[in-house]
Amino acid sequence: MKIAVVAPSCSLNPEAADAVAATIAARGDAELLVHPQCFASDGHFAGPDIQRLAALREVMADPSIDAVWFARGGYGSNRIAEAAARDVPAAARAKRYLGYSDAGFLLAAFDRAGLRVAHGPMVQDILRDDGAAAIARALDWLTTESAAALEPGLQPKRRAMAFNLTVLTSLLGTALEPDFDGAELLIEDVAEHEYRIDRAMFHVTGSAAVRRCASLRMGRMSEIPANEPAFGSDAASIVRDWCRRSDIAFGGSADIGHDAANRVVPFYLARD
């Protein structure tokens, strides 16, 4: 079992890479290949677009690799997502892809291309409080598709997808827009003001494409900066209210978020 790590957005912290490598060595159930591109740097990004894209395409095309694990989020995978999903090599179809947050652009692009993607912890999450639990869960899923790693509300035969809310808004109307038809849609976000959450929910629930989803569940919205003045409503009320206004079935909470408890949401449940 070979797991390749690439960084389509921002650079990976070397301490995180070392800690995850040590975890895997102790487990003894997989081989970790951290692509050198993970430590490249070009302004905001882990190397220029062409370098990030080349590293990603390289591991996608490598038949010896069983899973591609995105190093971390930040910002930038949108800049290469459409190109990464174009003319996917046959070897890319035999592997799974794991990430969340900014990596949602790749989840959307790859899911559209028929690849097996999942929303879940990334390498850099080991630096979080209790981050070892997130990494253990991710590795359980990457190595064995362990059911214990899955978000507990998922239905085996229902298509599901999970996105960072802000990333989701940025997909609407683009060539990467997911097919929400009949899917359960899970959202989460971090470090966005309540007025931004409200605006994002206006946008998402105002999309005719999103309205075709079967239901929407809300993961954690964490590190919300203070609103000046007090917004007058909290994130959970905002999400419920926009679902009500748009006739989208609100399905309750989801066990995902920018934290160590973040569970895995495969997009291909109803397909395999």
Place this chain on the structure above:
Amino acid sequence: MKIAVVAPSCSLNPEAADAVAATIAARGDAELLVHPQCFASDGHFAGPDIQRLAALREVMADPSIDAVWFARGGYGSNRIAEAAARDVPAAARAKRYLGYSDAGFLLAAFDRAGLRVAHGPMVQDILRDDGAAAIARALDWLTTESAAALEPGLQPKRRAMAFNLTVLTSLLGTALEPDFDGAELLIEDVAEHEYRIDRAMFHVTGSAAVRRCASLRMGRMSEIPANEPAFGSDAASIVRDWCRRSDIAFGGSADIGHDAANRVVPFYLARD
């Protein structure tokens, strides 16, 4: 000439209202009706949705009012824009509407409904450095449609529209999405990080609807917070780059922005 002021987003500062009233009294060319709703408060907003919507619909329906001037931006007009533009009363068609920033949701909704909207200074702008110049320009346009108030690059027979970039992204894929076909699209923004500007430009230029525009011009992007690490590109380069990537004709700079120099962009130039 009667100008009504309502606040579809956040509450108007009473000092701004007084200063603008004094300006108009000194000019002697218009009557200003500041709706009491402007000073209402409900959490983030200038009163609850129902109150903001009612005030707006009231002045739209009043045949004695020649122009509706939005008090200020902030956030919130999206929550009432679709309802405000539904079944517009006949009297609403005989007036003009002026605002920008968050009011862009109303510009989009009203333009779709065939009303005569323009992107330009709002009442609260009098509190800016040199704010009197912005107010004088807005009043010149509101009272006489003065050509001197117009953004200087506009072509008389070409449809134009101007939006805050972040507001524009939030319109894509919704029922309020503008018809960009053949229009010159002007954008501006304030207080967004370079990575957010980059993501917004990815989104806007990735929209098949936006790609039907004739060209895009860039207004000012001001008060950009520091990016950590340095982003590696500035706002002007970001905008040009995404236009190039998406084959949208980049038309250069536009004299609009969150400042006193903000010029007026009527959306109905090619229609009247």
